[in-house]
Amino acid sequence: MRVCSIVGARPQFVKAAIVSRKLRDVGEEVLVHTGQHYDEELSDVFFEELDIPEPEYNLGVESDTHGRQTAAMIDRLEPIVEAEDPDALLLYGDTNSTLAGAIVGSKRDLVVAHVEAGLRSDNRSMPEEINRILTDHAADLCFAPSEEAMVNLASEGVTDGVYCTGDVMYDAILEARDRSQRQSTILDELGVEPGEYVLATVHRASNTDDRSNLAAIVDGLADAPRPVIFPAHPRTVECLREYGLWDRATEHLEVIDPQGYLDFVRLLDGAERVATDSGGVQKEAFFLGTRCLTLRAETEWVETVECGWNRLIGPNRSRIREELRENWTPESNPHPYGDGTAGRRIVQLLEDHLQTDEATPAVETASLD
Numbered sequence: 001m002r003v004c005s006i007v008g009a010r011p012q013f014v015k016a017a018i019v020s021r022k023l024r025d026v027g028e029e030v031l032v033h034t035g036q037h038y039d040e041e042l043s044d045v046f047f048e049e050l051d052i053p054e055p056e057y058n059l060g061v062e063s064d065t066h067g068r069q070t071a072a073m074i075d076r077l078e079p080i081v082e083a084e085d086p087d088a089l090l091l092y093g094d095t096n097s098t099l100a101g102a103i104v105g106s107k108r109d110l111v112v113a114h115v116e117a118g119l120r121s122d123n124r125s126m127p128e129e130i131n132r133i134l135t136d137h138a139a140d141l142c143f144a145p146s147e148e149a150m151v152n153l154a155s156e157g158v159t160d161g162v163y164c165t166g167d168v169m170y171d172a173i174l175e176a177r178d179r180s181q182r183q184s185t186i187l188d189e190l191g192v193e194p195g196e197y198v199l200a201t202v203h204r205a206s207n208t209d210d211r212s213n214l215a216a217i218v219d220g221l222a223d224a225p226r227p228v229i230f231p232a233h234p235r236t237v238e239c240l241r242e243y244g245l246w247d248r249a250t251e252h253l254e255v256i257d258p259q260g261y262l263d264f265v266r267l268l269d270g271a272e273r274v275a276t277d278s279g280g281v282q283k284e285a286f287f288l289g290t291r292c293l294t295l296r297a298e299t300e301w302v303e304t305v306e307c308g309w310n311r312l313i314g315p316n317r318s319r320i321r322e323e324l325r326e327n328w329t330p331e332s333n334p335h336p337y338g339d340g341t342a343g344r345r346i347v348q349l350l351e352d353h354l355q356t357d358e359a360t361p362a363v364e365t366a367s368l369d
Helices: 010-026 044-049 066-084 096-108 127-138 147-155 168-183 186-190 209-221 234-242 244-251 261-270 280-287 302-306 317-325 342-355
Strands: 001-006 028-033 090-091 111-115 141-144 163-166 199-200 226-231 254-256 273-276 292-296 310-312
Touching: 001 066, 001 096, 001 254, 010 090, 010 168, 010 186, 010 261, 010 280, 010 342, 028 066, 028 254, 066 141, 066 168, 066 226, 066 261, 066 342, 096 111, 096 127, 111 127, 111 342, 127 141, 127 310, 141 147, 147 163, 168 261, 168 342, 199 234, 209 226, 209 234, 209 317, 226 261, 234 244, 234 310, 261 280, 280 292, 280 302, 280 310, 302 310
Parallel strands: 001 028, 001 090, 090 111, 111 141, 141 163, 199 226, 199 273, 226 254, 273 292, 292 310
Antiparallel strands: none
Protein backbone atom coordinates (compact mmCIF):
# COMPACT_ATOMS: atom_id res chain seq x y z
CA MET A 1 0.00 0.00 0.00
CA ARG A 2 1.46 3.33 -1.10
CA VAL A 3 -0.38 6.44 0.10
CA CYS A 4 0.23 10.12 -0.58
CA SER A 5 -0.92 12.19 2.43
CA ILE A 6 -1.53 15.90 1.91
CA VAL A 7 -1.36 18.44 4.74
CA GLY A 8 -1.09 22.19 4.84
CA ALA A 9 -2.50 23.66 8.06
CA ARG A 10 -2.13 23.20 11.82
CA PRO A 11 -5.13 20.88 12.42
CA GLN A 12 -3.99 18.65 9.57
CA PHE A 13 -0.51 18.29 11.06
CA VAL A 14 -2.07 17.07 14.30
CA LYS A 15 -4.30 14.53 12.55
CA ALA A 16 -1.48 13.31 10.33
CA ALA A 17 0.70 12.74 13.40
CA ILE A 18 -1.72 10.02 14.49
CA VAL A 19 -2.49 8.41 11.14
CA SER A 20 1.00 8.58 9.59
CA ARG A 21 2.60 6.52 12.36
CA LYS A 22 0.09 3.74 11.91
CA LEU A 23 0.17 4.03 8.13
CA ARG A 24 3.95 3.62 7.96
CA ASP A 25 3.72 0.44 10.04
CA VAL A 26 1.81 -1.33 7.26
CA GLY A 27 2.69 0.51 4.04
CA GLU A 28 4.52 3.38 2.38
CA GLU A 29 3.60 7.02 2.80
CA VAL A 30 4.63 10.05 0.78
CA LEU A 31 3.90 13.13 2.88
CA VAL A 32 3.26 16.39 1.01
CA HIS A 33 3.12 19.75 2.81
CA THR A 34 1.41 22.36 0.62
CA GLY A 35 2.88 25.27 2.61
CA GLN A 36 -0.52 26.78 3.46
CA HIS A 37 0.78 27.41 7.00
CA TYR A 38 4.38 28.23 6.35
CA ASP A 39 5.92 30.11 9.26
CA GLU A 40 7.76 28.29 12.03
CA GLU A 41 5.12 28.80 14.71
CA LEU A 42 2.30 27.47 12.53
CA SER A 43 4.19 24.72 10.73
CA ASP A 44 7.69 23.54 11.61
CA VAL A 45 7.17 23.35 15.36
CA PHE A 46 4.21 21.01 14.92
CA PHE A 47 6.28 18.54 12.92
CA GLU A 48 8.98 18.64 15.60
CA GLU A 49 6.72 18.31 18.65
CA LEU A 50 4.45 15.63 17.24
CA ASP A 51 7.20 13.51 15.68
CA ILE A 52 5.62 13.78 12.25
CA PRO A 53 7.93 12.42 9.54
CA GLU A 54 9.68 15.11 7.54
CA PRO A 55 7.57 15.81 4.43
CA GLU A 56 9.02 14.40 1.25
CA TYR A 57 7.73 17.49 -0.55
CA ASN A 58 6.92 21.08 0.43
CA LEU A 59 4.99 22.86 -2.32
CA GLY A 60 5.76 26.30 -0.88
CA VAL A 61 2.30 27.69 -1.63
CA GLU A 62 1.75 30.61 0.72
CA SER A 63 -1.08 33.10 1.27
CA ASP A 64 -3.14 34.31 -1.68
CA THR A 65 -6.78 34.48 -2.68
CA HIS A 66 -8.60 31.20 -2.26
CA GLY A 67 -8.81 30.59 -5.98
CA ARG A 68 -5.18 31.36 -6.77
CA GLN A 69 -3.90 29.46 -3.74
CA THR A 70 -5.92 26.35 -4.63
CA ALA A 71 -4.88 26.57 -8.28
CA ALA A 72 -1.19 26.82 -7.32
CA MET A 73 -1.53 23.76 -5.10
CA ILE A 74 -3.13 21.75 -7.92
CA ASP A 75 -0.45 22.85 -10.35
CA ARG A 76 2.42 21.82 -8.05
CA LEU A 77 0.80 18.70 -6.64
CA GLU A 78 -0.11 16.91 -9.87
CA PRO A 79 3.49 16.32 -11.10
CA ILE A 80 4.38 14.88 -7.68
CA VAL A 81 1.44 12.50 -7.76
CA GLU A 82 2.37 11.48 -11.30
CA ALA A 83 5.98 10.79 -10.29
CA GLU A 84 5.22 9.00 -7.01
CA ASP A 85 2.34 6.92 -8.42
CA PRO A 86 0.50 6.29 -5.11
CA ASP A 87 -2.45 3.95 -4.69
CA ALA A 88 -4.43 6.60 -2.82
CA LEU A 89 -4.48 10.22 -1.72
CA LEU A 90 -5.27 10.76 1.97
CA LEU A 91 -6.82 14.14 2.78
CA TYR A 92 -7.72 15.84 6.03
CA GLY A 93 -10.31 18.42 7.03
CA ASP A 94 -11.58 21.34 4.99
CA THR A 95 -8.75 23.60 3.82
CA ASN A 96 -7.74 24.62 0.31
CA SER A 97 -5.06 21.93 0.58
CA THR A 98 -7.84 19.36 1.05
CA LEU A 99 -9.78 20.52 -2.00
CA ALA A 100 -6.65 20.67 -4.17
CA GLY A 101 -5.85 17.07 -3.28
CA ALA A 102 -9.41 15.96 -4.02
CA ILE A 103 -9.33 17.56 -7.47
CA VAL A 104 -5.94 16.08 -8.40
CA GLY A 105 -6.87 12.63 -7.10
CA SER A 106 -10.22 12.50 -8.88
CA LYS A 107 -8.75 13.73 -12.17
CA ARG A 108 -6.02 11.08 -12.05
CA ASP A 109 -8.46 8.30 -11.11
CA LEU A 110 -6.82 7.54 -7.78
CA VAL A 111 -8.56 6.42 -4.61
CA VAL A 112 -9.35 9.62 -2.69
CA ALA A 113 -9.85 9.16 1.06
CA HIS A 114 -11.18 11.99 3.23
CA VAL A 115 -10.59 12.07 6.98
CA GLU A 116 -13.21 14.16 8.83
CA ALA A 117 -15.85 13.69 6.15
CA GLY A 118 -19.46 14.73 6.55
CA LEU A 119 -19.06 17.84 8.67
CA ARG A 120 -21.45 20.65 7.81
CA SER A 121 -21.97 24.11 9.28
CA ASP A 122 -24.81 24.92 6.83
CA ASN A 123 -23.06 28.20 6.06
CA ARG A 124 -22.04 28.13 2.43
CA SER A 125 -20.45 31.58 2.68
CA MET A 126 -17.57 29.88 4.51
CA PRO A 127 -14.85 28.67 2.10
CA GLU A 128 -14.34 25.68 4.38
CA GLU A 129 -17.93 24.57 3.89
CA ILE A 130 -17.53 24.48 0.11
CA ASN A 131 -14.24 22.61 0.48
CA ARG A 132 -15.93 19.99 2.67
CA ILE A 133 -18.83 19.42 0.33
CA LEU A 134 -16.75 19.19 -2.84
CA THR A 135 -14.17 16.91 -1.23
CA ASP A 136 -16.78 14.52 0.16
CA HIS A 137 -18.46 14.21 -3.23
CA ALA A 138 -15.14 13.57 -4.97
CA ALA A 139 -13.91 11.03 -2.41
CA ASP A 140 -14.04 7.25 -2.78
CA LEU A 141 -13.71 6.75 0.97
CA CYS A 142 -15.33 9.07 3.50
CA PHE A 143 -14.13 8.61 7.09
CA ALA A 144 -16.78 10.34 9.22
CA PRO A 145 -15.96 11.33 12.81
CA SER A 146 -19.50 10.99 14.18
CA GLU A 147 -22.98 9.66 13.56
CA GLU A 148 -24.16 13.19 12.76
CA ALA A 149 -21.57 13.40 9.99
CA MET A 150 -22.87 10.11 8.61
CA VAL A 151 -26.38 11.55 8.49
CA ASN A 152 -25.13 14.63 6.64
CA LEU A 153 -23.45 12.50 3.97
CA ALA A 154 -26.51 10.29 3.51
CA SER A 155 -28.74 13.35 3.11
CA GLU A 156 -26.55 14.40 0.16
CA GLY A 157 -26.64 10.94 -1.41
CA VAL A 158 -23.11 10.00 -0.34
CA THR A 159 -23.44 6.44 0.94
CA ASP A 160 -20.82 4.34 -0.88
CA GLY A 161 -17.49 3.94 0.86
CA VAL A 162 -18.68 5.74 3.97
CA TYR A 163 -17.40 4.68 7.41
CA CYS A 164 -17.94 6.03 10.91
CA THR A 165 -14.42 5.87 12.35
CA GLY A 166 -14.46 8.35 15.21
CA ASP A 167 -12.26 11.43 15.28
CA VAL A 168 -8.47 11.30 15.03
CA MET A 169 -8.28 14.57 16.99
CA TYR A 170 -9.52 12.65 20.02
CA ASP A 171 -6.67 10.20 19.53
CA ALA A 172 -4.26 13.14 19.38
CA ILE A 173 -5.60 14.91 22.47
CA LEU A 174 -5.32 11.76 24.57
CA GLU A 175 -1.61 11.66 23.73
CA ALA A 176 -0.95 15.40 23.90
CA ARG A 177 -2.68 16.17 27.19
CA ASP A 178 -0.37 14.01 29.28
CA ARG A 179 2.71 15.15 27.35
CA SER A 180 1.80 18.82 27.70
CA GLN A 181 1.32 18.52 31.46
CA ARG A 182 4.77 16.95 31.76
CA GLN A 183 6.68 19.08 29.26
CA SER A 184 5.04 22.48 28.79
CA THR A 185 6.11 25.45 30.92
CA ILE A 186 3.82 27.96 29.22
CA LEU A 187 1.64 28.65 32.30
CA ASP A 188 4.70 29.47 34.39
CA GLU A 189 6.11 31.65 31.62
CA LEU A 190 2.88 33.65 31.44
CA GLY A 191 2.42 33.74 35.22
CA VAL A 192 -1.09 32.24 35.20
CA GLU A 193 -2.71 29.44 37.18
CA PRO A 194 -5.09 26.76 35.82
CA GLY A 195 -8.69 27.93 35.93
CA GLU A 196 -7.74 31.59 36.41
CA TYR A 197 -7.64 32.86 32.81
CA VAL A 198 -9.60 32.87 29.54
CA LEU A 199 -8.00 31.68 26.31
CA ALA A 200 -8.99 33.35 23.02
CA THR A 201 -8.25 32.65 19.37
CA VAL A 202 -9.49 34.54 16.29
CA HIS A 203 -8.49 33.71 12.74
CA ARG A 204 -11.51 33.26 10.46
CA ALA A 205 -11.80 35.76 7.62
CA SER A 206 -15.42 36.52 8.55
CA ASN A 207 -14.05 38.03 11.79
CA THR A 208 -10.57 39.24 10.91
CA ASP A 209 -11.55 40.89 7.61
CA ASP A 210 -14.56 42.71 9.06
CA ARG A 211 -13.54 45.65 11.24
CA SER A 212 -16.85 45.82 13.11
CA ASN A 213 -16.68 42.11 13.99
CA LEU A 214 -13.06 42.27 15.08
CA ALA A 215 -13.67 45.42 17.13
CA ALA A 216 -16.66 43.81 18.85
CA ILE A 217 -14.57 40.76 19.75
CA VAL A 218 -11.70 42.83 21.12
CA ASP A 219 -14.08 45.04 23.13
CA GLY A 220 -15.95 42.03 24.50
CA LEU A 221 -12.76 40.23 25.51
CA ALA A 222 -11.32 43.42 27.01
CA ASP A 223 -14.12 43.41 29.60
CA ALA A 224 -13.47 39.84 30.73
CA PRO A 225 -13.42 39.33 34.51
CA ARG A 226 -10.24 37.24 34.17
CA PRO A 227 -6.99 37.76 32.25
CA VAL A 228 -7.33 36.85 28.57
CA ILE A 229 -4.47 35.00 26.89
CA PHE A 230 -4.63 35.69 23.14
CA PRO A 231 -2.24 33.74 20.86
CA ALA A 232 -2.62 35.92 17.78
CA HIS A 233 -2.59 34.52 14.26
CA PRO A 234 -0.34 36.60 11.94
CA ARG A 235 -3.32 37.64 9.82
CA THR A 236 -5.20 38.73 12.93
CA VAL A 237 -2.26 40.87 14.05
CA GLU A 238 -2.13 42.50 10.63
CA CYS A 239 -5.84 43.30 10.74
CA LEU A 240 -5.68 44.65 14.30
CA ARG A 241 -2.97 47.06 13.22
CA GLU A 242 -4.74 48.02 10.00
CA TYR A 243 -8.02 48.77 11.78
CA GLY A 244 -6.40 50.75 14.61
CA LEU A 245 -7.34 48.12 17.20
CA TRP A 246 -3.84 47.00 18.14
CA ASP A 247 -3.35 49.35 21.10
CA ARG A 248 -6.68 48.41 22.68
CA ALA A 249 -5.97 44.71 22.19
CA THR A 250 -2.51 44.86 23.73
CA GLU A 251 -3.66 47.11 26.59
CA HIS A 252 -6.38 44.73 27.78
CA LEU A 253 -5.34 41.30 26.48
CA GLU A 254 -2.18 39.25 26.87
CA VAL A 255 -1.34 39.06 23.15
CA ILE A 256 1.28 36.38 22.53
CA ASP A 257 2.77 34.65 19.50
CA PRO A 258 1.15 31.52 18.06
CA GLN A 259 2.07 28.52 20.19
CA GLY A 260 3.29 25.04 19.43
CA TYR A 261 0.82 22.21 19.83
CA LEU A 262 1.84 21.05 23.31
CA ASP A 263 1.91 24.58 24.73
CA PHE A 264 -1.46 25.35 23.15
CA VAL A 265 -3.01 22.16 24.53
CA ARG A 266 -1.68 23.09 27.98
CA LEU A 267 -3.23 26.56 27.67
CA LEU A 268 -6.56 25.14 26.52
CA ASP A 269 -6.58 22.45 29.20
CA GLY A 270 -5.91 25.00 31.93
CA ALA A 271 -8.30 27.71 30.74
CA GLU A 272 -11.43 28.56 32.71
CA ARG A 273 -13.10 28.84 29.31
CA VAL A 274 -12.10 29.55 25.71
CA ALA A 275 -13.51 32.05 23.19
CA THR A 276 -12.73 31.04 19.62
CA ASP A 277 -13.89 31.03 16.01
CA SER A 278 -11.91 27.85 15.24
CA GLY A 279 -13.73 24.60 14.61
CA GLY A 280 -10.73 22.60 15.75
CA VAL A 281 -10.37 24.50 19.03
CA GLN A 282 -14.08 24.00 19.77
CA LYS A 283 -13.60 20.28 19.51
CA GLU A 284 -10.31 20.19 21.41
CA ALA A 285 -11.95 22.17 24.22
CA PHE A 286 -14.75 19.58 24.33
CA PHE A 287 -12.24 16.75 24.59
CA LEU A 288 -10.41 18.53 27.42
CA GLY A 289 -13.52 19.50 29.35
CA THR A 290 -13.06 23.25 28.80
CA ARG A 291 -16.20 25.30 28.26
CA CYS A 292 -16.26 27.07 24.91
CA LEU A 293 -17.74 30.30 23.54
CA THR A 294 -17.82 30.19 19.75
CA LEU A 295 -17.44 33.55 18.02
CA ARG A 296 -19.58 32.39 15.10
CA ALA A 297 -23.29 31.89 14.54
CA GLU A 298 -22.88 28.24 13.53
CA THR A 299 -20.65 25.24 14.08
CA GLU A 300 -19.79 22.03 12.29
CA TRP A 301 -19.37 20.36 15.70
CA VAL A 302 -23.05 20.41 16.68
CA GLU A 303 -22.61 17.69 19.30
CA THR A 304 -20.53 20.05 21.46
CA VAL A 305 -23.46 22.48 21.57
CA GLU A 306 -26.12 19.84 22.12
CA CYS A 307 -24.47 18.52 25.27
CA GLY A 308 -23.85 21.99 26.73
CA TRP A 309 -20.08 22.44 26.42
CA ASN A 310 -20.20 25.00 23.61
CA ARG A 311 -22.27 28.16 23.15
CA LEU A 312 -22.65 29.96 19.83
CA ILE A 313 -22.48 33.70 20.53
CA GLY A 314 -21.08 35.19 17.31
CA PRO A 315 -18.92 38.35 17.13
CA ASN A 316 -21.37 40.12 19.41
CA ARG A 317 -19.88 42.57 21.92
CA SER A 318 -22.63 42.32 24.55
CA ARG A 319 -22.98 38.53 24.25
CA ILE A 320 -19.24 38.08 24.67
CA ARG A 321 -19.26 40.24 27.81
CA GLU A 322 -22.28 38.41 29.21
CA GLU A 323 -21.04 34.90 28.48
CA LEU A 324 -17.58 35.57 29.89
CA ARG A 325 -19.25 36.24 33.24
CA GLU A 326 -22.02 33.66 33.29
CA ASN A 327 -21.28 30.39 35.01
CA TRP A 328 -22.85 27.22 33.73
CA THR A 329 -22.47 23.49 34.18
CA PRO A 330 -22.56 21.32 31.03
CA GLU A 331 -25.41 18.86 31.09
CA SER A 332 -23.44 15.77 30.13
CA ASN A 333 -20.08 14.46 28.98
CA PRO A 334 -20.77 11.99 26.16
CA HIS A 335 -18.29 10.55 23.66
CA PRO A 336 -19.81 11.15 20.20
CA TYR A 337 -16.40 11.12 18.49
CA GLY A 338 -15.26 7.61 19.25
CA ASP A 339 -12.93 5.94 21.71
CA GLY A 340 -9.52 7.27 20.70
CA THR A 341 -8.71 4.59 18.12
CA ALA A 342 -9.86 6.36 14.95
CA GLY A 343 -6.36 6.35 13.43
CA ARG A 344 -6.12 2.57 13.61
CA ARG A 345 -9.58 2.18 12.07
CA ILE A 346 -8.79 4.53 9.19
CA VAL A 347 -5.56 2.77 8.24
CA GLN A 348 -7.20 -0.65 8.42
CA LEU A 349 -10.13 0.43 6.25
CA LEU A 350 -7.81 2.02 3.71
CA GLU A 351 -5.66 -1.11 3.60
CA ASP A 352 -8.69 -3.35 3.18
CA HIS A 353 -10.05 -1.20 0.37
CA LEU A 354 -6.78 -1.12 -1.54
CA GLN A 355 -6.20 -4.86 -1.14
CA THR A 356 -9.56 -5.65 -2.69
CA ASP A 357 -9.44 -5.79 -6.49
CA GLU A 358 -12.91 -4.36 -6.86
CA ALA A 359 -13.86 -2.91 -3.50
CA THR A 360 -17.49 -3.34 -2.58
CA PRO A 361 -19.08 -0.03 -1.53
CA ALA A 362 -19.96 -0.12 2.12
CA VAL A 363 -21.71 1.90 4.77
CA GLU A 364 -20.54 1.49 8.36
CA THR A 365 -23.05 2.73 10.91
CA ALA A 366 -21.90 1.03 14.10
CA SER A 367 -22.37 3.14 17.21
CA LEU A 368 -19.35 4.89 18.67
CA ASP A 369 -20.70 4.71 22.21
